[in-house]
Amino acid sequence: MSDRDTRHQQAMQKLKAHVDEKVAAATEQRGLLLVFTGNGKGKTTAAWGTVTRALGYGYKVGVVQFIKGQWECGEREQLVEDPNLEVAIMGTGFTWETQNRETDTAACREVWAEAERMLADPEVFLVVLDEITYMLKFGYLDIETVKRALENRPPEQSVIVTGRNAHRELLALADTVTEMQEVRHAFNSGVQARRGIDF
Template identity: 80%
Template sequence: MSDRDTRHKASMEKLKARVEEKIASANEQRGLIIVNTGNGKGKTTAAWGTVTRALGYGYKVGVVQFIKGLWECGERNRLEEDANLELAIMATGFTWDTQNRQADTDACQEVWKEAERMLADPETYLVVLDEITYMLKFGYLDIETVKQALENRPLEQTVIITGRNAHRELVAMADTVTEMQEVRHAFNNGLQARRGIDF
């Protein structure tokens, strides 16, 4: 065995030991709070990937879509017939289209009732609150209301929160936080959003 192969084997043995030690020390079982935030692309797409994974195991999943709910959504189109998936969609679309704070607040409060019901349901294994960060930023929802629903949810339930500028209190209470960082985005260079790729 060459020196390089010997060093590689020793390095991999150390890595394996560290990984096994972390696996052995991870002994808590419960649902998580996951936050996908940042200005990069892929926050909602990552959440839908986890929805697909959970549905693949036969778990009940709830998805609440704020902001983009009226847009075409390939993932939703593919999965909406699954009996284990429940969808709640805010009826107004993008807030910059409506330009009506009261109408947006009312629509948000209406769909939030559905979210609260899902967050209280012990049979719902995963709840996605897609783009809820904007609802907090614009003042359509109160952070204490959202925190209380998250804190009182069933122990086994995981919640994924998506959207830019996640509230610092949601970040603080999350188990996993991923910040999508934009390096380059095709749209900023004049390329249209592509069906089946971007939505």
């Protein structure tokens, strides 16, 4: 065995020991709160990937879309026939299109009632609150209401929150926080959003 191969084997043995130690230390079993935030692309896509994973195991999943629900969504189109998936969509779509705080707030609270029902249901394994961060930022929902629902959910239920500028109290409450960082985005160079790639 060459010196390089020996060094590689030693490094991999060390890595395996480290990973095995972390796996052995992870003994707690419960639902998680995950936050996908940041200015980069892929937050909703990552959430739908996890939805697909949960559905693949036969778990019940609820998805609440607060902003992009009126838009085409390839993932939703593919999965919507799954009997274990329930999707609730905010009726107004993009708030910057409606520009009406009163109707947007009413639409938000209407779909939030669906989210609260899902968050209280022990049969629902995963709930996705897609783009809910905007609802908090714009004041359509208050953070205490959202925190209360998250803190009182069934212990085995996991929740994914997506959207830019996640509220600091959501970040503090979360088990896992992933920040998508934009390095470059084609849209900023005048390239249109592409069906099948961006939505």
